[in-house]
Amino acid sequence: xxxxxxxxxxxxxxxxxxxxxxxxxxxxxxxxxxxxxxxxxxxxxxxxxxxxxxxxxxxxxxxxxxxxxxxxxxxxxxxxxxxxxxxxxxxxxxxxxxxxxxxxxxxxxxxxxxxxxxxxxxxxxxxxxxxxxxxxxxxxxxxxxxxxxxxxxxxxxxxxxxxxxxxxxxxxxxxxxxxxxxxxxxxxxxxxxxxxxxxxxxxxxxxxxxxxxxxxxxxxxxxxxxxxxxxxxxxxxxxxxxxxxxxxxxxxxxxxxxxxxxxxxxxxxxxxxxxxxxxxxxxxxxxxxxxxxxxxxxxxxxxxxxxxxxxxxxxxxxxxxxxxxxxxxxxxxxxxxxxxxxxxxxxxxxxxxxxxxxxxxxxxxxxxxxxxxxxxxxxxxxxxxxxxxxxxxxxxxxxxxxxxxxxxxxxxxx
Amino acid sequence: xxxxxxxxxxxxxxxxxxxxxxxxxxxxxxxxxxxxxxxxxxxxxxxxxxxxxxxxxxxxxxxxxxxxxxxxxxxxxxxxxxxxxxxxxxxxxxxxxxxxxxxxxxxxxxxxxxxxxxxxxxxxxxxxxxxxxxxxxxxxxxxxxxxxxxxxxxxxxxxxxxxxxxxxxxxxxxxxxxxxxxxxxxxxxxxxxxxxxxxxxxxxxxxxxxxxxxxxxxxxxxxxxxxxxxxxxxxxxxxxxxxxxxxxxxxxxxxxxxxxxxxxxxxxxxxxxxxxxxxxxxxxxxxxxxxxxxxxxxxxxxxxxxxxxx
Numbered sequence: 235x236x237x238x239x240x241x242x243x244x245x246x247x248x249x250x251x252x253x254x255x256x257x258x259x260x261x262x263x264x265x266x267x268x269x270x271x272x273x274x275x276x277x278x279x280x281x282x283x284x285x286x287x288x289x290x291x292x293x294x295x296x297x298x299x300x301x302x303x304x305x306x307x308x309x310x311x312x313x314x315x316x317x318x319x320x321x322x323x324x325x326x327x328x329x330x331x332x333x334x335x336x337x338x339x340x341x342x343x344x345x346x347x348x349x350x351x352x353x354x355x356x357x358x359x360x361x362x363x364x365x366x367x368x369x370x371x372x373x374x375x376x377x378x379x380x381x382x383x384x385x386x387x388x389x390x391x392x393x394x395x396x397x398x399x400x401x402x403x404x405x406x407x408x409x410x411x412x413x414x415x416x417x418x419x420x421x422x423x424x425x426x427x428x429x430x431x432x433x434x435x436x437x438x439x440x441x442x443x444x445x446x447x448x449x450x451x452x453x454x455x456x457x458x459x460x461x462x463x464x465x466x467x468x469x470x471x472x473x474x475x476x477x478x479x480x481x482x483x484x485x486x487x488x489x490x491x492x493x494x495x496x497x498x499x500x501x502x503x504x505x506x507x508x509x510x511x512x513x514x515x516x517x518x519x520x521x522x523x524x525x526x527x528x529x530x531x532x533x534x535x536x537x538x539x540x541x542x543x544x545x546x547x548x549x550x551x552x553x554x555x556x557x558x559x560x561x562x563x564x565x566x567x568x569x570x571x572x573x574x575x576x577x578x579x580x581x582x583x584x585x586x587x588x589x590x591x592x593x594x595x596x597x598x599x600x601x602x603x604x605x606x607x608x609x610x611x612x613x614x615x616x617x618x619x620x621x622x623x624x625x626x627x628x629x630x631x632x633x634x635x636x637x638x639x640x641x642x643x644x645x646x647x648x
Numbered sequence: 649x650x651x652x653x654x655x656x657x658x659x660x661x662x663x664x665x666x667x668x669x670x671x672x673x674x675x676x677x678x679x680x681x682x683x684x685x686x687x688x689x690x691x692x693x694x695x696x697x698x699x700x701x702x703x704x705x706x707x708x709x710x711x712x713x714x715x716x717x718x719x720x721x722x723x724x725x726x727x728x729x730x731x732x733x734x735x736x737x738x739x740x741x742x743x744x745x746x747x748x749x750x751x752x753x754x755x756x757x758x759x760x761x762x763x764x765x766x767x768x769x770x771x772x773x774x775x776x777x778x779x780x781x782x783x784x785x786x787x788x789x790x791x792x793x794x795x796x797x798x799x800x801x802x803x804x805x806x807x808x809x810x811x812x813x814x815x816x817x818x819x820x821x822x823x824x825x826x827x828x829x830x831x832x833x834x835x836x837x838x839x840x841x842x843x844x845x846x847x848x849x850x851x852x853x854x855x856x857x858x859x860x861x862x863x864x865x866x867x868x869x870x871x872x873x874x875x876x877x878x879x880x881x882x883x884x885x886x887x888x889x890x891x892x893x894x895x896x897x898x899x900x901x902x903x904x905x906x907x908x909x910x911x912x913x914x915x916x917x918x919x920x921x922x923x924x925x926x927x928x929x930x931x932x933x934x935x936x937x938x939x940x941x942x943x944x945x946x947x948x949x950x951x952x953x954x955x956x957x958x
Binding site: 302305306308309326327330331332429430480481482483484538609611612615618619620622623625626 | 707708709710711712791794795796797812813814815901902903904905906917920921922923925
C-alpha cells in the first residue's frame with residue numbers, strides 16, 4: 235500500500251506528460267498576425283498527425299535585437315528548439331557547430347523532394363557539404379513606387395522609364411530629387427537603413443560592383459574606386475540633391491509620403507488597399523549594369539535543444555512542398571519547382587504576373603546575397619561606427635572609407 | 649549541630665545554559681536579516697563571484713565551449729585599442745552628468761524651498777520623470793532630438809537652425825547627458841529639499857543680525873549643513889552615471905562613431921553582440937573596480953568637506 239502511494243504521483247506525472255506531449259519552441263522575428271496565423275495553422279496540422287507533440291509555440295523576438303536576444307537565450311540555457319536565423323548571422327551559426335545537420339532528416343522524409351532545393355539558395359547555409367538551416371525565405375530587394383506621388387510631381391512612372399531603357403540610378407535619383415523639391419515629400423527611402431544598418435546599402439552599392447570586402451572575405455574593399463564612386467553618388471543624392479532623406483529624417487513609404495522605397499517584396503503586406511497607386515519594379519541599373527540583391531533567412535535546429543530530432547522532423551513538415559507553397563505568399567521559397575510566376579501567383583494576389591516574373595523569379599535566380607562574414611557583428615559595428623563620419627554634408631569620403639578599412643582589415647584577416 | 653556536608657560541585661556548563669539571552673538575541677537578529685542576506689548572496693555576491701570566474705574563461709555561446717584562459721582577458725583589456733576612447737566617453741558622461749545634475753538639483757531645491765504659492769505643483773512636475781519608464785523616456789526623446797523632431801521645430805519658430813542632435817559627437821554626448829539629467833534630477837532635488845528643510849532657521853537669523861549677505865548665508869551656512877546630503881547624492885550619481893546603458897542603447901547606440909560608447913555599452917557589445925562573454929566579464933570587473941575606487945575616494949575625502957554634527 236505504501237509502495238503504491240509512493241508510486242502514485244510518479245504515475246500521475248507520467249500520464250500528464252503523455253497527455254501534454256512534447257513542447258517545441260521556435261524563435262521568429264515576425265509579429266505579423268497573418269504570418270503567425272499561417273505558422274500556427276501548419277503547426278496544428280502537424281500536431282494532428284503527431285500526437286506525441288503537445289505544443290508548438292512561435293516565440294516572437296523583436297527584429298532589432300534578434301540575434302543578440304537569441305544568443306542570450308542560448309547562454310542562459312533556454313535555447314529554442316528551432317529558430318529563424320538572419321543571413322548576417324549565418325556564418326557564425328553554421329560555423330559554430332550549434333546547429334543540427336538536416337540532410338538526413340529532410341531527405342528521408344516521404345515526399346520531401348530534397349533535390350528540389352535550389353543550390354544557390356542553400357549555399358549560405360551549407361558547410362562541409364551538410365545543410366545546417368533551411369532557407370525558408372529568399373527575398374529579392376526591389377523598389378516600390380508610389381505612382382500618385384510621382385504623378386503629382388510630374389515625373390514618369392518606373393514602367394515608362396523601363397520601357398524607355400532609362401531605368402537606372404541617375405534617372406531615379408533625378409526623379410526623387412524633383413519629387414522632394416516640388417512636393418516636400420521624400421524621394422527614395424532605403425527602408426530600415428536609418429544610417430545604421432549599412433548592409434542595406436548593398437542594394438545601391440552593387441550597381442557600382444562595390445562590396446565591403448573581397449569575394450574570399452579576407453580583404454577590405456571599402457577603399458576601392460568602385461566603392462568611392464558608389465558612396466559619392468549616395469552622398470550627393472542625400473546632401474546635395476535631397477533625393478534621399480538625410481539622417482534623422484522621418485518618413486514611411488507605406489504611409490504614402492515617399493516616392494520610392496528600396497525593400498523586400500515581403501513588405502507588400504504593408505500596402506493598404508486603395509491608399510495609393512503603386513508598382514513593384516526591379517532595382518535600377520548602376521554604372522556597372524543590372525543587378526539583383528537578395529536577403530535570406532534560414533530555419534535551424536539547435537543541436538543542444540531539448541528535442542532536436544523532433545524539431546528537425548517538424549521542420550521537414552514545415553518546409554515540405556505543400557507547406558512551402560503556403561509560406562510562399564510571404565516568404566519566397568527555395569524550391570526550384572515553385573520558382574515560377576504561375577505558382578507564386580496563386581499565393582501572392584497583390585503582385586501581377588510580370589512583377590513576380592521580373593522581380594521575384596529573376597531576382598532570386600540572378601541575385602547576390604547581402605554580405606555576411608564570420609564574426610559579423612563585430613565587423614558590422616566597426617563599419618557602422620566608421621561610416622557615421624560619412625553622413626555629414628562636409629564629409630571626406632576618401633578618409634572615411636580608408637579609415638573603415640583600417641578598422642576592419644585586421645578582423646577580416648583574422 | 650552544624651552539618652558539614654560539602655556542596656555538590658556544579659560544572660560551569662550546568663550552571664549556565666548554552667541558550668543564553670544574549671545568544672537568543674543574536675539568533676533572533678540573524679533571523680531578521682536572513683532574507684536580506686539570502687537576497688544579497690543569491691543576486692549580488694554569487695553573480696559577482698561567477699563574473700570573476702567567467703572573466704578567467706572564454707565562453708563561446710554558440711559552440712557551447714567554455715575554456716580557462718587565465719588572465720588572457722585582462723591582457724586583452726590592457727591592450728584593447730578601443731578602451732581608452734570608451735573610458736574617455738564614460739568620464740565625459742560622468743563628469744557632465746554629475747556637475748549638471750547636482751547643480752540643477754540644488755538650484756531647484758533652493759527655489760522650491762521658498763514659501764510661495766505653486767511650489768508643490770512644481771515639485772511634482774520636476775519629480776514626475778523619475779517614475780517614468782526609462783526606455784519610454786528615451787524613445788520619446790529620440791523623436792524630439794532627431795533632425796526634423798520637436799526640439800528643432802521649436803528652434804525653427806525662433807529662426808534658429810538646430811543641429812542634428814544625435815548625429816554630432818559633441819551634441820550627441822550633450823543630448824544624452826541632458827536627457828538623463830532631466831529624467832533623474834527630481835530625485836536629488838527631493839533629497840536636497842529635505843536637507844534644506846532641516847537647516848535650523850535661527851542660524852540664518854543670527855547671520856542676518858551679523859549683516860551676512862544671502863550669498864554668504866548660502867555658502868557659510870546652507871552648503872556646510874547640507875554637505876552630508878551632497879556626499880550622498882554625489883556617490884549615488886557617480887555610481888549611477890557609470891552604469892548608464894538604456895539611454896545610450898536607445899538614443900545613439902554608442903555613436904556617432906564611438907563618441908557615446910560608454911563602458912557598460914561597450915561591455916554589452918562585447919558580451920552580447922560579439923559573443924565575447926569572457927572579455928565582457930573582465931570589462932564588468934573593471935567597472936566594479938572603478939565604481940569601488942571612486943566611492944572609496946569620495947568616502948575618504950568626506951572629512952575634508954562634509955560637516956559632521958558630532
